[in-house]
Amino acid sequence: xxxxxxxxxxxxxxxxxxxxxxxxxxxxxxxxxxxxxxxxxxxxxxxxxxxxxxxxxxxxxxxxxxxxxxxxxxxxxxxxxxxxxxxxxxxxxxxxxxxxxxxxxxxxxxxxxxxxxxxxxxxxxxxxxxxxxxxxxxxxxxxxxxxxxxxxxxxxxxxxxxxxxxxxxxxxxxxxxxxxxxxxxxxxxxxxxxxxxxxxxxxxxxxxxxxxxxxxxxxxxxxxxxxxxxxxxxxxxxxxxxxxxxxxxxxxxxxxxxxxxxxxxxxxxxxxxxxxxxx
Numbered sequence: 200x201x202x203x204x205x206x207x208x209x210x211x212x213x214x215x216x217x218x219x220x221x222x223x224x225x226x227x228x229x230x231x232x233x234x235x236x237x238x239x240x241x242x243x244x245x246x247x248x249x250x251x252x253x254x255x256x257x258x259x260x261x262x263x264x265x266x267x268x269x270x271x272x273x274x275x276x277x278x279x280x281x282x283x284x285x286x287x288x289x290x291x292x293x294x295x296x297x298x299x300x301x302x303x304x305x306x307x308x309x310x311x312x313x314x315x316x317x318x319x320x321x322x323x324x325x326x327x328x329x330x331x332x333x334x335x336x337x338x339x340x341x342x343x344x345x346x347x348x349x350x351x352x353x354x355x356x357x358x359x360x361x362x363x364x365x366x367x368x369x370x371x372x373x374x375x376x377x378x379x380x381x382x383x384x385x386x387x388x389x390x391x392x393x394x395x396x397x398x399x400x401x402x403x404x405x406x407x408x409x410x411x412x413x414x415x416x417x418x419x420x421x422x423x424x425x426x427x428x429x430x431x432x433x434x435x436x437x438x439x440x441x442x443x444x445x446x447x448x449x450x451x452x453x454x455x456x457x458x459x460x461x462x463x464x465x466x467x468x469x470x471x472x473x474x475x476x477x478x
């Protein structure tokens with residue numbers, strides 16, 4: 200069995216993610232990255248509350264690529280473990296959580312999370328900001344969201360340049376987002392750029408930031424999402440690989456292999472520790 204821990208959470212139960220009676224986040228580290236064991240309903244309710252209260256927080260939507268990258272990069276691992284919520288995006292992560300005791304854990308992925316939050320935000324009068332991707336994609340995304348959720352307030356959009364912003368440009372972006380009055384900021388910069396960006400802007404933006412990766416492309420219709428049966432079977436990565444093999448072959452084939460290797464080693468070590476305790 201995978202070794203399980205629970206992380207301490209600063210703050211009280213009114214602002215924290217799923218916690219136990221000792222005030223600790225419920226979940227477990229997978230390859231060193233803490234992943235929350237949290238149901239869909241609670242995840243949505245927590246994010247809406249943070250947004251409504253304008254709490255400056257950030258959320259990592261974690262798949263195999265995220266945890267393998269974090270395993271190899273201590274700085275990035277610190278960013279993921281510093282998140283206020285880290286959900287199991289990929290089915291393999293949900294499967295690991297089920298294996299170690301969170302038997303009902305579902306996959307909480309970026310595209311579905313964004314869509315559900317937009318629906319709830321429209322009903323509650325919360326506004327959103329879209330940060331990332333290209334202008335054409337943002338235009339299509341905005342149109343599609345307005346069609347699906349007529350009451351949704353899109354406070355602003357921004358397609359940042361594909362380079363590091365200067366300090367002045369960053370201050371202007373902070374002022375733009377805060378000035379828009381957005382409660383929720385969806386960040387579509389891709390991993391690991393969006394996670395670093397969110398971590399750097401916690402405490403500066405008066406909104407909850409959620410890194411949703413390819414969700415912008417899916418909901419804009421610029422990239423076709425995998426069929427539902429592939430999503431549920433943990434094969435969405437294969438569909439993406441087939442659609443963009445030149446760009447994604449290394450990311451998926453290499454990181455998936457490394458994930459299985461590290462996971463196997465973790466299970467082997469845990470089994471050895473259990474045997475030594477028993478003897």
